[in-house]
Amino acid sequence: MGWSFKAHGGIALALSAWVLLSVVLAWLPEGSPSAGMTWLVTLGVLFLVGVAAWVRVLLCKADKKMLWLAFRCLPGRLRAVLGVLAVTGVLLTLIGASQEDDLQTDGVEDGRYYVYDTTPLHRGRAEVSRSTYEEVLRREQRSMLPVFGAAFAVIACLVFSAGEVRQADSRSKSAHAKAT
Template identity: 45%
Template sequence: MGWTFKLHGGVAAGLGATLLLLATLTWLPGALPFTGARWLAAAIFVSLFLTFASALVRLIMRSADKHAIWMAFRCLPGKVQMALGALALWGVVLLVFSTATEGNLQSAEVRDGRYVAFDTTPHARDTVEISQSRYQDVLESDQRTMLAIPGVLFLGAAYAVLAAGELRRADGAVVPSGVT
């Protein structure tokens, strides 16, 4: 596997792990310092788009089926497989627990000195007033989701690019049938 595949996969896995760590930190008391930062969401989106799109292009260029991609991933060193698997499991568990505990409120904000959030309860969708502590809980839940979903997608990009690198290495090792 070429060094560009390793670098691309490492950056994607590192960004995914960082986002999952930040999402996990939202369960600690107090708010994270960048709760209202709009630039963070834009930076995550742009880097995720570039990383994920280029990983998919690399994988598509190999034109392999799902089984070949899985077998290429299985050819990676065991520590890499274990690290990506553990991070992906961490991300899925984080999303499941976040979804189970968040309730029906989202998009908390302050309007005219009052704390409000959008209630997504079926047949009662409306903006409702909430307490300050519930406001903080909804903010943390929104932030957890905003960090965990891109984190898992970054790990998917790492999987794709590392599997594509293994496929490329395997394709280069195949001797054409007419050569002795």
């Protein structure tokens, strides 16, 4: 596998671990060091890394079966790490989705913290304390970001598998050239 595939897959793998770690840290009472990270920024990075991965998969002209066989050729530890990250992302998503909350962050204006209350009888914008706002932000982070962590893990799987397919193709071409 070429160095660019390793770098691209490594970036996706590191982003997956970083997002899932920030979600786990959001469960702590002290909060997460990246509590200010929004899902929109994560979605933008996911889009860029994901599009690049999709282009790589298209360029290697591999179908699902070939990618699966290439994934099985990856080192066992790497497959285990990718699997753990993907499963952790899915589990944290399910746990976060099971916790219902009627408050959503709405923003900070002039040092005042606002949330949007979605309860049926109290629908609307409300001003809250900073600690309440930070707690709502952590809850949102726990429910939204694991999806992105799992997606980054899947992207890393695709990139590493495409790298294996590309490497196998280059070996095949060089063996064919030697034979002729």
